[in-house]
Amino acid sequence: MESEQKKSYPPGKIKIMNALSELMREKDFHSITTADIATTAGVTEGLIYKYFKDKKDLLYQVLNGHFQTFQNYIVSKIETRKSNIEKLSIIIKTTLKSYSINRVFARILLLEVRNSPNYFESDAYDMVKIYSRTILDIINQGIKDGEIKEDIDPHALRQVILGSIEHACLGEVIFGKELDTDKVSEHICNIIFRGAKK
Amino acid sequence: MESEQKKSYPPGKIKIMNALSELMREKDFHSITTADIATTAGVTEGLIYKYFKDKKDLLYQVLNGHFQTFQNYIVSKIETRKSNIEKLSIIIKTTLKSYSINRVFARILLLEVRNSPNYFESDAYDMVKIYSRTILDIINQGIKDGEIKEDIDPHALRQVILGSIEHACLGEVIFGKELDTDKVSEHICNIIFRGAKK
Amino acid sequence: MESEQKKSYPPGKIKIMNALSELMREKDFHSITTADIATTAGVTEGLIYKYFKDKKDLLYQVLNGHFQTFQNYIVSKIETRKSNIEKLSIIIKTTLKSYSINRVFARILLLEVRNSPNYFESDAYDMVKIYSRTILDIINQGIKDGEIKEDIDPHALRQVILGSIEHACLGEVIFGKELDTDKVSEHICNIIFRGAKK
Amino acid sequence: MESEQKKSYPPGKIKIMNALSELMREKDFHSITTADIATTAGVTEGLIYKYFKDKKDLLYQVLNGHFQTFQNYIVSKIETRKSNIEKLSIIIKTTLKSYSINRVFARILLLEVRNSPNYFESDAYDMVKIYSRTILDIINQGIKDGEIKEDIDPHALRQVILGSIEHACLGEVIFGKELDTDKVSEHICNIIFRGAKK
DNA sequence: AATGAATGAGATTTCATTCAT
């Protein structure tokens, strides 16, 4: 899943995007300099600005690339499933797993970009919206199909799902703690779908 | 609840902390410069370094101040209650409300500090741990008291709770969307405690 | 009169020259990048350096093209006239009109090239000298013919003429103000030839 | 007249402004780097941006300083004179002399700034407008007082005056040619006030 | 307790230009 850039991109652009991905494994975005990126990519700093509006734009494009693959993967996983609850379970598990495998991606998404207003105008954020919309649609379908209680607020359920996933990843993303995604996603689903109260 | 610093602080220090709080209502921490802070506070940049080790230290101290109030508020709400489920519900509702009333606090906590490693050694983070521990204790007590199912993983439940709260706030913190905390917390509790599945 | 380059030029060269002309209608030379030029021309940046030594050379060649047309136009207007005063009046009026019709030309000549030393060794500047010499010759002839006062310094008169024309154009060139060339040139001639003093 | 900065400015600011003035005696603005300026001033590059919005702002402030002194000088020269023609003659002569003594100033004004749109929003340009207005007022008064012909267009006369002055300076500013300001201004006045035509 | 001046290190960005194909 890592670093599969479109073939049509010029080699320099690919090198730069991969370089940033690589560097983000070690440092946070802010402490990575364009000089770092250029050196790692084996190109000149100037080239970065040929292909990207600025450093942030590079970040968003990298993010977008990751998200693209991620979204396709999710969709491919759920399309065969009939039950909506099952679909949501799969999404939870798969997302957790993707974040876990791809910590760079998770770190950017959960910690780096959310405080810069222009992220929310980027293509990357558009992908987030699509992903998020997918979940909402499944919830609504679940209610319609009688799998999910009618008195459940679809937006609230989505929030609980997304929040649970993200919070479960934080320890891993921040401290590098290992995460047993299968177990954790099972626990989460257990709570969300069956309720904690006796 | 807003920005009332300890009276024992020298006026300059208070002015500086309030200035940062004020500025964070509009901008993210990174795009606020020490010059901004000094201007807003009506003091000179140099003074900041009389009272704070560096810019981050200032942020943590501001966060800390907010946290103090937050923690007291939460505790005052819970203590009288008996049922553990009820206690958790109160925490969810109160936390949501606190975040909602004090967006700067929420913004700092949810978006700004988590990517700086030394936040996790700050006093502010100690308070987070206490808060987080409180929740876990209630959950465990709830299981012991037979209010919460035994097959529920306490850590997972805490994650779901915290994640739901945080995610519910994001729209407000980032986009300034209004949030009906009563309604949202009710929806969330409904899902978490009673489950989404029919 | 606008931007008709010699047909013998290869299409790419023509496109590039036209592109610069076009861009200079809105921006000053310095803020136009080779990337801008290439994009506007629909060619690649590299091609510019096939046809032009450097960016300045391109500017001079564009200027030269415009100048060619300008010079022909002026000459065609004067030759039949007899009186030297009349000739000078025609030059004033025609130059004003030329500048007015072709603002890019005026802008380049009056604002852009004069601070680059090597402009004064360019072909374009040779044409300026010819134009300027023409004026001086007419003045001298006018003195000889008794049309112009003997105590007038020919160089000073030329300076007044050229300066008046140029200054009259500035508003138009810089701010895009409309210019009534007939009226303005009449006013200027009135002052220069008949004097302002009662 | 050179380099008299306000005493209230911090030493660093004065050093920087003087440094730019000095450097402009040798190079044009564009080829002077902030590094040059800092070195010449004996300060760090960063300090430039403490006192000036950007490099251009520095230029405009320097220009403004020069213009301030210049304008005061002009006013002091003409206030005692009664005749308006005389006033205009003095302005022509004094301006020419000022430009001649202070080539840096003239060069900036006539060649450097006019193609940057934001110059026309600077304080420096405001001074130009005041200077220019002074001339227009005198012309109008001259007409009212019967010293200047009624059929003269005041704006055109101002254009002729300003244009003549500027064009007379060009040779000096560009090529460093010596200029006999007394003689040239006399010639110019002769033409403008008494007319070239026999 | 506070000011004001200055630093310095480096970050981002710009762009004309070259060259292999």
Added chain:
DNA sequence: TATGAATGAAATCTCATTCAT
């Protein structure tokens, strides 16, 4: 005749931080 990729050198600017007073 033209492209496309990449360079490189420098230029502008940012800002947290220090220190003498």
